[in-house]
Amino acid sequence: MNNTNKVQIAIVGAGPGGLSAAARAAELGVSHVLFEQSPAHANTIQKYQKGKHVMAEPNVLPLRSPLRFEAGTREAILDEWARGLDKHAVNIRYGSEVTSISGSRPDFTLKLKSGEEYHAETVIFAIGMQGNPRRLGIPGEDLPCVQNTLDDPGEYSGEVIVVVGAGDAAIENAVALAKQNTVFILNRSAEFARVKEGNLNLILKSVEEGKLGCYYNAACVSLTAMPGADRPYTLVINTDNGEAVVPCNRVIARIGAIPPRKFVESCGIRFPSPDPAALPVLNERYESAVPGLYVIGALAGYPLIKQAMNQGYEVVEYALGREVEPADEPLLAKKFANLPFRKSVSETLALMQQRIPLFTEVNSLVFRELLLGSAVHVPAKGEAIFRKNDYTNSFYTIVEGTVEIELGAEGGPSRRIPLGAGQFFGEMSLLSGRRRSGTVYAGANCVLIESPRRDILKLMNSADSVRKVIDQLFIARAIQTGFAPGVPFDQLNSIAARAELKRYRKGETLFAEGDEADRLILIRSGSVSVSRRIGEHDVVISYVAAGNYVGEMGLLGKTRRNATVRATVPTEAVSLDATAFEELLVRNPALRAELETTMQKRFASNARMRGSDESGDLISFLIKQGLGEATDLLLIDETLCVGCDNCETACAETHGGTSRLDRAAGPTFANVHVPTSCRHCEDPHCMRECPPDAIRRAPNGEVYIQDNCIGCGNCERNCPYGVIHMAYAPAPKPGLASWLLFGAGSGPGDAHAGAHHGHAAHGAADGKPKAPKKAVKCDMCKDQSGGPACVRACPTGAALRVSPEAFVEFISESAVGR
Amino acid sequence: MHQSFLQYRGKRYLWWALSLCFVAVLAYAWHQPVSPPNGGTWLGYTLGTIGALLILWLTALGVRKRSYQSAVGTVQGWVSAHVYLGLALIVVATLHTGFQFGWNVHTLAYVLMMTVIVSGLFGVVMYLRFPERLSANRSSQTREQMLQEIADLDQRALRIAANLPAEFAEAIASNRDRTRIGGTVLDILRGRDRSQVSLAGDDGVLQVVPNPAQEHMLEWLGRQLSRSTDAERTRRIDELVNLMASRRSLLRRVIEDARIAGWLQVWLYVHVPITFALLGSLIAHVVSVFLYW
Structure with missing residues (x-):
């Protein structure tokens, strides 16, 4: 055994956590080695798009690490860390993939792919969650034209590029590359399942418009270099119509990564459940079930850079048997x-x-x-x-x-x-x-x-235990609130334990007309439409939002369903078996009478909600437009709208020059026009996947975007109603007098200079916009006195905003009232 | 919950306007001046002051409409009051004149005011009449979308024509290039289609002919269809006929859209400039009255 191959601390993975730990060990003069399988430090950040702004969340948390880190561009951060590694003379081994770890404190054996062996007293595991990218698995997969990442789509032009994969990354790459290249996307299956809705629309639209080619049910067969040919490589693929030969310049494989879990488990680290989201079992010193084997960073459940760096510092202290007060203390x-x-x-x-x-x-x-x-x-x-x-x-x-x-x-x-x-x-x-x-x-x-x-x-x-308790209590409380206010909690708990939680896709049927009515359904999230068959047609008679019940008659007697209930958006519902409830009724005879009264009231209110066929059609139309999840919908009464666009102008004027609504766009039914404008969804699609968490919901329901938007465009893609767009901040407008007298800038009501979305108008003289585009959307004029400017500015009273509480009234008024 | 500007708040301003007219008429009937009724009596001055203030306030709608931050009522409320009180001005101002008209700056102000009021009334009629038609004609499409669809149809037609003799592609391309929508104000308001097309005659000579509602284009295609003996060719021409028929209805809708939008706007081009002329003559009227009367 070689002496140089024995260290006090071995660190696996040179991400923020591993780098920080190695730097701390180096600072303390502890013998250490840091293994990184890629050829550079912080591989995940290296793979970010060029110039990407990296955030230093959480802002309140102080940084404790020998390496410096503050929010900035990817390049600045990587350079800073490289300097830090030099300064502390960190012993980092690039291109070294650790294939196995065995033993425990004080003697671990680490085997590398190269066959080398290292011995360490303690091991710090900081490999992140990215895993290793899957490879094509075909002859020629090692050719230099194959890549797993795409730094800057603008780098390539005039090439033929094949993107393999059908996930979000593949779609985003393919669409970005298609602007300047001929692109084919290779999908192993017949459709793009499991991608963000925004990306699904993006790819289908691009394919339909002929911007890029798409092979479905296709698999790669081989890749060969063709020196001297028009295109330097040839990819052979297998499709439904037999083999196809694609001459190309580049193949981008975005076929996911092999999750690191299996490897982690092989080292003796335990997980509490097979759920892929489960985190390894660790004590408060980040130590796993194997003494001397520590886990930090994303793998331990801390995805943020600063957290991982702090842990890198702390874990070295712990590994040396020292106490350290955590940075968040x-x-x-x-x-x-x-x-x-x-x-x-x-x-x-x-x-x-x-x-x-x-x-x-x-x-x-x-x-x-x-x-x-x-x-x-x-x-x-x-x-x-x-x-x-x-x-x-x-x-x-x-x-x-x-x-x-x-x-x-x-x-x-x-x-x-x-x-x-x-x-x-x-x-x-x-x-x-x-x-x-x-x-x-x-x-x-x-x-x-x-x-x-x-x-x-x-x-x-x-944590399964937490989920179970919260789920059960939710159901018990919902029953208590809606049906059995007098019943003690412990009795309801037994019923709740037998309730079943089901998820429904958009459009899926919860129960159909004519089914046996044997259970009550509580809508936990999402919403449903209630429809009845009238003649040949399914007529929607009402819609029910989360927190309410459908099929309550199922609890009292054996009857058949008189309506069909379908999910209008992805919905979670809890179904309660009638037999479970019966026990409760037997124990509490008074409850039955109480229940009957409750239901009588509910039937009466349901009946009020049920209008004519016309109103049913209008409900169906509005559900398609997002009524099922809207909390505030801007509608335009087309019998009154004269098309003056004062609503749009007012919106632009009160929101820095960019209108957040497009009046003319959007569908119309029975003189009710739904313009392209935010619905303020119950569970906003746009709020998912906002990296800086810039999209917020105010206590009174408005969904708005804060100034810390980084302009990534996720929300724009995720919004199913197309109401968010990316825009440059416009030039400020001059005062009325200077506009009127000196012709400075744009006047009141005019479009702002540089406010046009989609064009790099503002500060674009040098070809580069000065500030990034930011997402803009309706904020319900939360900073304006007097309410939404669009409605206040409508001269004829055509524009109106409707909340779910007012939908029913509005619908009956619109359908019957004229 | 939502109502037209005429119904605003239970026609509140209609009642205000009627009350104003009623009081004015009553005062006029009761008032027995020494001289015949005119603007110079105390009632004349009173009505004149009310009228002038009303005119200033009515003009202020233009400012309020553009004060997007303002929370002084809603624009709808302002419009409602503007309409009703503007109409009341007819009574107030006419009584102010004491029915004395002549060829002078005073009557000029009156005539201008009546022109503004009549044009405004015309606007109200347009606002009541057209929105529903505008919406029905658009059937959920914006004008840009319709134009885009026409462009798409032309593209498809050209692709089909590529497999037919050259005169087809020429005809389709000229049909596209010579489509003329709009024109003068009158053209727009009348919904005129000034499109042309250059078509090859039987002798092969190209001739430019007017093509309103794609008439000649369709006729020409029909002629080609009837002469075609080849099944594939017939199928292609038939497809072109279908495309051009869709083009015709889209074009009609665009023209109709512009026509209606035109009627909804054109009155403003009278209403607003003459308002400024009215303000000028009103100043002349007031100044001359106080200086020279």
Whole structure:
């Protein structure tokens, strides 16, 4: 055994976490080695698009690492790290793939692909989640024309390029390349499944318009170099119509990556569940089940660069057997400063975990992370935590004291349900994405943890125990609210445990007319349409939003369904078996009478909702336009609209020069026109995958974009209604006098110079825009007094905004009223 | 919940306007001046002041409409009041004149004012009459989309014509290039189709003929169709006929769209400039009255 091959700390993976750990080890003068399988450091960031802005979230977290890091371009960050590696003389081995790790502290054996062997006292695992890119698996796959990544689509022009793959990356690459090249995309199956809706539309449109070629059901057979030929390579593919030969310059393989999990498990690291999203089991010092084997970074569940770098520092301290206060300690201490008791941060965390059964089984690192994103409140007695119909969706747990939940119809009688320490609330809005169903008041000596929705959803995905408890309570509370307010909770819990949660695709049938009615269905998220067969046609008679029930008659007697219920958007529904409910009815004879009254009322209100055929057609039309998920829809009454476009002008004038609505575009039915304008969806498509989390929802429902938008365009692609677009910030307008007297700039109501989206007008003289484009969309004029400018500026009263509560009224008025 | 500007808030401003007219007429009937009724009596001055202030306020709609940040009522409310109080001005101003007209700057102001009011009334009629037709004609397409569709049809037709003798492609291309929509204001308002097409006659000589509603184009294709003996050729010509028929209806819709939009706008070109002329003559009227009367 070679002495140079023995180190104190071996680090696998030179991402932000691994680099930081190696630099810390180097700084301390500890013998170390850092293995990186690619030829450069921070491979994932190297693969980012040229000039991409990398963020340093979370902003509040201080950085603790020998390497420097702040938000900036990909190039600046990579250069800075390269300098740091030089400065600390980090022992980094590029092109070294570790194939196995065995042993435990103090003697690990690491085998490399090259056959070399290393020995280390401790091992730090920082390989990230990217995995290794899948290869084509055909003769010629190693030719230099094959690549797994695409830095800058603008680099290539006039080439014939084959993009292999049918995922988001493949589509984005293919479409970007098609601007300057002849591009073929190779899809192994017959359609593009499992891609973002925006990308699906993008690729189908591009193929349809002939911008790029597409082979379905196609597989690569071989790739050969053809020196001297018109195109230097030839790719042979197998299609439905036999073999095809494609002369090309380049093949881009975007066929995914092999997830690292298998390799990780082979090293002895355990996972709590087979769920691919599950995180490895670690103690609070990032140590796995194998003593001396540490896991940090994305693989440990910390996808952010700064977190990983801090962990790199901490884990080296731990590996050396030293104590270190985590970098987030002061942040947590500050959060806990208001607490009525004085304890250290870790004591407080332990106390919270112990007091709240929901979190007891959660990994303490994960819990710490959750608290870091959460707020700790000490509200005064009687203070409202949130109010009914607020659009907030955070989740609350009670550490100490009590709260009271006030439920009940508006104007009607209300009930107050007390909750004590260890319990939680806010799960309705958390799960459905809809408005608050009740008002919560703080009791005496109350201490609450408020966690953001996405952190809790993440937790539910990784910790089964949490998911189960929240799911069950959601159902029990929903039954209690809707049907059995007098029934004690423990009785409902047994029913809830037997309820079934099902997911439905858009358009899928929940139950059909004529089916046996044997269960109640509670819409947890999404919404459904209710339709009946009248003659030859399916006529939609109403729509039901999340948090409500359908098929309630199924609970009382054996009947048949008198209507068909379909999901209008992807929907989650809980179905409750009638037999489970029957037990409850037997135990509580009074409940049956109560239930009958409740249902009678519900039938009456359903009947009101059911209008004529015409209104049914209008509902169907509006559902197609997004009514199923809208919270506020801009409609134009075409009997009144004179086409003056004052609405668009007003929008542009009040929003820095870019109108967020296109009046003329969009469909019309029965004189109701739905212009291209934001629907403010219940569960906004645009809010998914926003890297800087710049799209927010205000408590009263408006979905708006903050200034920290980086212009990535994800939201534009994800919006099914095409209401978001990317625009340059326009030149500021001159004052009225200087415009009128000196002709400066553009006048009131004129289009702003440089406001045209799609053109690099602003500051484009040198060919490069000065500022990136940013996403713009309707923000419901949240900063304007007097409400939406489009409606206020309409001279004839044609423009109106309708909320779901007003849909029914509007529909009956439109269909019958004229 | 939503209503036309005429129905705004239960026709609130209609009642205001009627009350104003009623009071004015009552005062006029009750008032017995020494001289015959005219603008110089105390009632004449009162009505004149009310009228002038009304004119200024009515003009202010143009400012309010462009004050997009303003929260002083809604534009719809302003329009509603503008219409009703503008009509009331007929009564107020006429009573102010005491029915004394002549060839002078005072009557000029009156005539200009009436022109503005009549043009405005015309606008109201247009606003009531046309929106529904505009929408029905568009049937969920914007004008740009219709034009784009016409361009697409032409592209497809050219592709088909590529497999037919050269005169077909020439005809389709000239049909595309010589399509003329719009023109003078009158052309637009009358919905005239000034398109032409150059077609090869039986002698092979190209001739430019007017082609409103694709008439000659279709006729020419029909003639070619009837002469075709080849099945494949017949099929292609038939396809062209279908495309050109779609083109005709699209073109009609575009022209109709422009026509309606024209009627919805044209009155403003009278209403607004004459308002400014009115303001000028109103100043002349007021100044001359105070200086020289």
